[in-house]
Amino acid sequence: MPGGGARLFALVSWPSFMVAAAAEAVFFSVINPQELYLLGEPVGFSPVATYSIGFFAFWGVTGASSLLTAWLAEKLPAR
Amino acid sequence: MSSNASPGNTPPVAAAPKRARVIPIAEVVSDDGELYAARKKIQPRSIKGRFNNVRWAMVWITQLVFYGLAWLPWNGRQAVLFDLLERKFYIFGLVLWPQDVVFLSLLLIISALGLFLVTAVAGRVWCGYACPQSVYTEMFMWIERRIEGDRSARMKLDAAPMSLRKFSLRTAKHGAWATLALWTGFTFVGYFTPIREVAAEVLTWSAGSWEIFWMLFYAAFTYVFAGHMREQVCKYMCPYARFQGVMFDPDSLIVSYDATRGEPRGSRRKGQEGKAIGDCVDCEWCVQVCPTGIDIRKGLQYECIGCALCIDACDQVMDKLGRPRGLIAYSTERAQLAGKPAHESWREVVAHIVRPRVILYTSLLAFIVSGFAWALLTRTPVKMNIMRDRASLAREVEGGKIENVYQLRIMNTSEAPRRFLLEIEGLPGAAIEGQREIEVEAAGSRDIPMRVQVDAESLTPGSHVIYFNLQAVDAPDVRVHEKASFMQPR
Numbered sequence: 248m249p250g251g252g253a254r255l256f257a258l259v260s261w262p263s264f265m266v267a268a269a270a271e272a273v274f275f276s277v278i279n280p281q282e283l284y285l286l287g288e289p290v291g292f293s294p295v296a297t298y299s300i301g302f303f304a305f306w307g308v309t310g311a312s313s314l315l316t317a318w319l320a321e322k323l324p325a326r
Numbered sequence: 327m328s329s330n331a332s333p334g335n336t337p338p339v340a341a342a343p344k345r346a347r348v349i350p351i352a353e354v355v356s357d358d359g360e361l362y363a364a365r366k367k368i369q370p371r372s373i374k375g376r377f378n379n380v381r382w383a384m385v386w387i388t389q390l391v392f393y394g395l396a397w398l399p400w401n402g403r404q405a406v407l408f409d410l411l412e413r414k415f416y417i418f419g420l421v422l423w424p425q426d427v428v429f430l431s432l433l434l435i436i437s438a439l440g441l442f443l444v445t446a447v448a449g450r451v452w453c454g455y456a457c458p459q460s461v462y463t464e465m466f467m468w469i470e471r472r473i474e475g476d477r478s479a480r481m482k483l484d485a486a487p488m489s490l491r492k493f494s495l496r497t498a499k500h501g502a503w504a505t506l507a508l509w510t511g512f513t514f515v516g517y518f519t520p521i522r523e524v525a526a527e528v529l530t531w532s533a534g535s536w537e538i539f540w541m542l543f544y545a546a547f548t549y550v551f552a553g554h555m556r557e558q559v560c561k562y563m564c565p566y567a568r569f570q571g572v573m574f575d576p577d578s579l580i581v582s583y584d585a586t587r588g589e590p591r592g593s594r595r596k597g598q599e600g601k602a603i604g605d606c607v608d609c610e611w612c613v614q615v616c617p618t619g620i621d622i623r624k625g626l627q628y629e630c631i632g633c634a635l636c637i638d639a640c641d642q643v644m645d646k647l648g649r650p651r652g653l654i655a656y657s658t659e660r661a662q663l664a665g666k667p668a669h670e671s672w673r674e675v676v677a678h679i680v681r682p683r684v685i686l687y688t689s690l691l692a693f694i695v696s697g698f699a700w701a702l703l704t705r706t707p708v709k710m711n712i713m714r715d716r717a718s719l720a721r722e723v724e725g726g727k728i729e730n731v732y733q734l735r736i737m738n739t740s741e742a743p744r745r746f747l748l749e750i751e752g753l754p755g756a757a758i759e760g761q762r763e764i765e766v767e768a769a770g771s772r773d774i775p776m777r778v779q780v781d782a783e784s785l786t787p788g789s790h791v792i793y794f795n796l797q798a799v800d801a802p803d804v805r806v807h808e809k810a811s812f813m814q815p816r
Contacts, residue, residue: 257562257563261563262565265565276424276427276430277424277427279413279424293534293536294410294411294413295410295411295519295534295536295537296536298410299536299539299540
């Protein structure tokens with residue numbers, strides 16, 4: 248795993264993927280996608296599409312968080 | 327990977343240590359101080375032996391289950407199906423609804439505790455034998471070996487310039503990998519959408535775009551993880567590999583090298599017969615077979631996934647030399663410190679296993695498993711949700727009566743259709759208007775509006791408690807009792 252971009256990608260994408268998968272499972276096991284509202288309208292997508300979009304939305308959020316953490320940790324003074 | 331683990335570059339070991347060296351699990355930091363050093367491609371040598379047989383048995387068992395279970399029918403449906411559209415999980419005779427999410431979380435807790443227990447007793451056997459990352463890597467390596475040859479042939483091929491032969495070998499390998507990966511992706515999707523329907527859709531090019539997407543996504547995942555990343559997943563990405571140190575103790579099983587017996591290592595040359603020399607002939611087989619490319623003779627390292635292939639390799643070499651097996655063996659840190667690293671008696675093995683941590687994990691596990699089983703066995707196979715009709719709270723109807731309308735959702739979680747009888751209680755004079763007997767299909771649900779009427783004069787204004795009793799016609803113990811409220815507006 249060479250340094251630089253690939254390393255950052257692995258560090259950020261993988262943990263956020265696992266957390267997104269966990270969040271997806273918890274969220275959709277308690278909430279029925281067909282009872283969701285989007286901008287005041289009932290969600291019109293098929294359930295599989297809602298699950299999929301939900302997963303990528305979770306991954307986006309957790310990925311952003313991981314990216315920030317990676318960036319902040321990079322700037323930490325050496326111990 | 328650090329350069330000092332590469333074959334043929336083993337640093338000389340100092341004088342034979344008095345006691346076996348025990349090195350705690352630690353990250354081997356490479357020379358440039360970077361954790362993510364440029365990777366050297368690992369081309370492991372294939373090896374036959376006891377532990378390799380166990381590994382392959384596990385590949386067969388886990389993959390027959392994974393690829394095969396999706397096709398198994400059960401009561402006219404797929405035996406194991408996590409139906410996302412219907413929001414129902416079918417596991418053989420068990421049908422789980424969203425209301426049963428507690429069972430799924432219990433299952434996860436049981437799995438996690440089981441992993442703790444196994445790790446405390448036997449170290450990283452999960453990693454070495456059962457983890458999908460190890461299993462798929464083995465399958466992909468098998469394909470690679472069949473097409474490109476064993477270690478030396480592959481290393482030669484890697485070094486060779488592109489030629490027609492190299493190109494065709496590479497094409498064949500990636501083609502076979504892609505086929506296996508696509509089949510894996512298809513099977514994965516087949517656990518969430520009925521696999522026979524998906525198969526028919528794929529064959530007629532009519533599969534939904536999201537299904538295709540997830541098939542390709544999972545296939546790409548498999549291809550990249552098992553074909554290309556392999557041991558790097560364990561080394562850099564796996565959280566379990568990082569926190570296993572917490573679950574380990576000096577009595578956990580580890581793959582270890584008996585340095586007392588092996589050192590000083592070296593090949594046996596003529597004229598040196600009288601010299602004190604250890605059993606390790608420094609043949610490097612243990613390094614060459616290692617799928618993570620480490621040298622087990624340096625002690626326990628966090629990269630070691632406990633696959634025990636180095637044991638198989640060393641046993642073969644010891645057999646050839648006419649020396650006893652077990653120079654590399656499953657052992658424990660405590661046994662190593664006591665200077666008796668391998669071939670312990672059963673009594674000693676039991677003494678290693680029975681210890682407070684293991685007893686604690688086992689009793690916790692037994693407690694949760696029995697609770698789980700009890701909850702599952704005593705579960706009532708019917709559920710009822712009562713929602714008040716949002717449009718009309720209450721209204722006056724003919725005959726001076728007040729009517730409330732409810733939406734009932736009745737879920738039959740058993741595998742046969744059932745008839746239910748609905749009754750109300752708790753509110754004197756209240757009566758159900760309309761149908762009281764309801765039939766619900768097997769593992770299905772039914773929404774029905776339910777009107778309840780009460781004499782207006784007999785009720786004080788406000789909210790009153792009312793109970794709905796749903797009773798299966800064929801089984802007296804299959805019943806639910808739900809509370810709701812009845813509104814009297816005046």
